[in-house]
Amino acid sequence: MGQIEWAMWANEQALAAGLSECGGHGGLGEAGAGRVVGTRALQKGGMGMLSVLVCLLEYPRSRRKKGSTMERCGQKYLTAVVKLFGPLTRNYYIRAVLHAALAVPAGFLLSTILGTVCLGIASGIYLLAAVRGEEWRPIEQKPRERPQMGGTFKQPPSNPPPRPPPDARKKQPEVEG
Numbered sequence: 393m394g395q396i397e398w399a400m401w402a403n404e405q406a407l408a409a410g411l412s413e414c415g416g417h418g419g420l421g422e423a424g425a426g427r428v429v430g431t432r433a434l435q436k437g438g439m440g441m442l443s444v445l446v447c448l449l450e451y452p453r454s455r456r457k458k459g460s461t462m463e464r465c466g467q468k469y470l471t472a473v474v475k476l477f478g479p480l481t482r483n484y485y486i487r488a489v490l491h492a493a494l495a496v497p498a499g500f501l502l503s504t505i506l507g508t509v510c511l512g513i514a515s516g517i518y519l520l521a522a523v524r525g526e527e528w529r530p531i532e533q534k535p536r537e538r539p540q541m542g543g544t545f546k547q548p549p550s551n552p553p554p555r556p557p558p559d560a561r562k563k564q565p566e567v568e569g
């Protein structure tokens with residue numbers, strides 16, 4: 393049985409936490425006050441902007457060690473940004489500490505409690521991934537191979553198909569009894 397890649401679980405959990413906190417700060421937290429949903433959180437900055445930062449950091453998936461990784465839509469643009477920051481974004485110890493630090497102030501608002509719990513869980517999973525030696529690796533596109541014109545046709549077989557021995561091919565006379 394293969395090894396579990398914990399960073400993939402942490403990535404999904406942290407992205408869900410960031411989206412939940414964006415909704416909590418922008419939608420649920422301000423909808424009761426009669427404001428336009430989502431605009432107040434981005435205007436006041438603070439946790440709303442930090443949850444957007446978490447979403448931008450967690451959107452690009454890491455490449456798996458074995459097998460193939462499904463790339464998210466538009467991930468290649470944010471992958472370039474995440475690669476730009478180098479070890480700050482590649483190291484899972486730093487991500488674990490960052491998510492744990494962001495979970496503390498968000499825990500004081502009732503509208504973001506779900507995002508806070510998800511961020512705390514993601515922080516723990518990232519710490520486990522870091523202890524197991526995982527790190528973020530970008531998904532790089534493989535260059536497509538052009539089909540060669542001569543290589544598209546298969547060669548015919550050089551040997552004939554196997555046949556039964558000659559005595560087995562003779563029709564056996566039927567004996568009436």
